[in-house]
Amino acid sequence: MKTHNPTNGDRLRLTPHFTLEEMTRSATARRYHVDNTPSPEAVHNLRRLCTKVLEPLRKEFGPIRVTSGYRSEWLNRMVGGATHSQHIFGEACDIHIPSRAKGIEMLEFIFMTLDYDQLLFEHNLQGAEWIHVSYREGHNRQIMIPYYMPA
Ligand SMILES: [Zn+2]
Numbered sequence: 001m002k003t004h005n006p007t008n009g010d011r012l013r014l015t016p017h018f019t020l021e022e023m024t025r026s027a028t029a030r031r032y033h034v035d036n037t038p039s040p041e042a043v044h045n046l047r048r049l050c051t052k053v054l055e056p057l058r059k060e061f062g063p064i065r066v067t068s069g070y071r072s073e074w075l076n077r078m079v080g081g082a083t084h085s086q087h088i089f090g091e092a093c094d095i096h097i098p099s100r101a102k103g104i105e106m107l108e109f110i111f112m113t114l115d116y117d118q119l120l121f122e123h124n125l126q127g128a129e130w131i132h133v134s135y136r137e138g139h140n141r142q143i144m145i146p147y148y149m150p151a
Pocket residue numbers: 087092093094132133
């Protein structure tokens with residue numbers, strides 16, 4: 001029988017296809033040697049986000065690349081996140097989209113079939129585009145903004 005070590009944070013599997021590592025890794029945190037380890041509560045929230053949103057999305061579209069999940073307050077400030085960003089609580093993640101057309105399909109799939117709190121099609125001044133999606137405990141507001149520029 002295989003033993004499972006739940007304290008192995010790097011490899012900890014949140015759901016069948018998503019690990020804690022991919023939901024917390026950050027090039028910015030690495031560059032500045034800053035720890036981006038979430039609290040147990042944030043881990044719990046990340047797992048719920050993976051279960052409710054990312055696993056169904058993966059089932060429909062194949063492997064999903066998360067570009068930003070949990071962010072400590074420091075990291076969120078460093079990357080210019082909103083002050084009360086749900087990333088800080090492990091309730092939100094950003095998803096890479098291979099093309100705008102595929103991104104719109106993914107957005108529509110989440111919008112039409114899943115429960116979510118906020119769903120944003122985001123872009124920056126450099127022309128990068130991605131999906132931001134969040135899920136939280138209790139009432140999810142189903143707020144969808146199809147084209148949103150972060151402040
Ligand atoms: Zn985001």
